[in-house]
Amino acid sequence: MSLFLxxxxxxxxxxxxxxxxxxxxLANLGYDVxxxxxxxxxxxxxQIRTVLHNVANTAMCAPAEVLLYSASRAQLVHEVILxxxxxxxxxxxxRYADSTFAYQGYGRGLEAEMLHLITxxxxxxxxxxxxxxxxxxxxxxxxxxxxxxxxxxxxxNRMDRLELDFHQRVRAGYLEMAQTEPERWLVVxxxxxxxxxxxxxxxxxEQYLIAPQ
Ligand code: TYD
Numbered sequence: 001m002s003l004f005l006x007x008x009x010x011x012x013x014x015x016x017x018x019x020x021x022x023x024x025x026l027a028n029l030g031y032d033v034x035x036x037x038x039x040x041x042x043x044x045x046x047q048i049r050t051v052l053h054n055v056a057n058t059a060m061c062a063p064a065e066v067l068l069y070s071a072s073r074a075q076l077v078h079e080v081i082l083x084x085x086x087x088x089x090x091x092x093x094x095r096y097a098d099s100t101f102a103y104q105g106y107g108r109g110l111e112a113e114m115l116h117l118i119t120x121x122x123x124x125x126x127x128x129x130x131x132x133x134x135x136x137x138x139x140x141x142x143x144x145x146x147x148x149x150x151x152x153x154x155x156x157n158r159m160d161r162l163e164l165d166f167h168q169r170v171r172a173g174y175l176e177m178a179q180t181e182p183e184r185w186l187v188v189x190x191x192x193x194x195x196x197x198x199x200x201x202x203x204x205x206e207q208y209l210i211a212p213q
Contacts, residue, residue: 001088001212002084002087002088002090003031003090003091003130004081004090004091004093004126004127004129004130005022005026005092005093005128005129005130005131005132005205006092006093006095006096006098006132007019007022007092007094007095007132007134008098008102008133008134009133009135009136010134010136010138010142010167010170010171011138011141011142011144011160012142012143012144012145013134013136014134014190014194014197015094016094018194018198019035019094020035021201022092022132022201022205023035023092025198025202025205026092026205031089031090032087032089032090033090033091034080034084034089034091035092035093035094036076036080036081036091036093036094037093037094037095038069038072038073038076038093038094038095039053039072039095040072040076041072041076041080042072042075042076042079044072044075044079045072045073045075045076048068048069048071048072048075049072052065052068052069055157055161062104062110065104065108066100066104066108066110066118067118069099070100070118070119070121070122073096073097073100073122073123074123077122077123078124081093081126082124085126093128096128096131097119097122097123097127098128098131098174098177100115100119101177102173102174102177103159105173106169106170106176107169107173128184129184129208130184130185130186130204130205131178131184131185131186132185132188133175133178133185133186133187133188134188134190134197135171135174135175135187135189135190137171138167138168138170138171139167140191141167141190142164142167174187175187186200186201186204188200
């Protein structure tokens with residue numbers, strides 16, 4: 001049985017570490033695991049990512065932003081995710097359409113109905129089986145990321161520069177989405193230790209694999 005798992009969470013929430021650990025866990029269960037990320041994950045998507053994250057692109061309007069994220073996603077679904085799922089594999093994706101609902105919807109204030117239409121078109125209707133949200137106070141997350149960035153690690157992008165209010169709206173959006181669709185979401189406190197967060201994720205995955213929704 002194929003599995004499509006996505007991770008969401010603010011900058012600096014420890015997402016990359018948890019993705020690695022989870023991919024390893026699934027591989028140990030015998031899955032052929034593919035990890036990828038958004039925006040990007042394909043040669044075309046990586047080019048779109050450069051445009052999206054360039055801090056010089058301050059003139060980018062919100063509709064252009066949402067269409068670029070969606071274009072990257074369309075390419076990723078078509079070229080990478082769907083073929084792997086069709087072969088019965090597991091795909092672990094660092095961000096997916098919920099990022100668009102959170103950042104461009106709750107954050108930028110774009111209409112949810114429009115975002116759903118665009119997303120449906122871009123993804124061919126593909127939804128994750130499970131979505132893990134690593135919940136962290138944005139102020140704390142940005143501080144962690146700024147710190148990593150000044151130490152030469154990580155990337156400081158156009159979205160990171162938006163005001164704290166924006167990131168608070170994004171967080172509230174994630175929590176609301178998770179509440180509306182609890183069978184798909186797992187919200188984890190990202191301030192807990194790496195091992196505790198990982199155990200919580202593993203437990204939920206085991207539950208899902210025994211009795212898929
Ligand atoms: P990235 O550098 O990949 O880091 P992280 O995932 O650790 O935050 O940044 C991706 C940025 O793009 C992030 O600020 C969220 C934003 N984003 C959107 O605004 N909309 C989207 O649809 C996606 C996929 C990402």
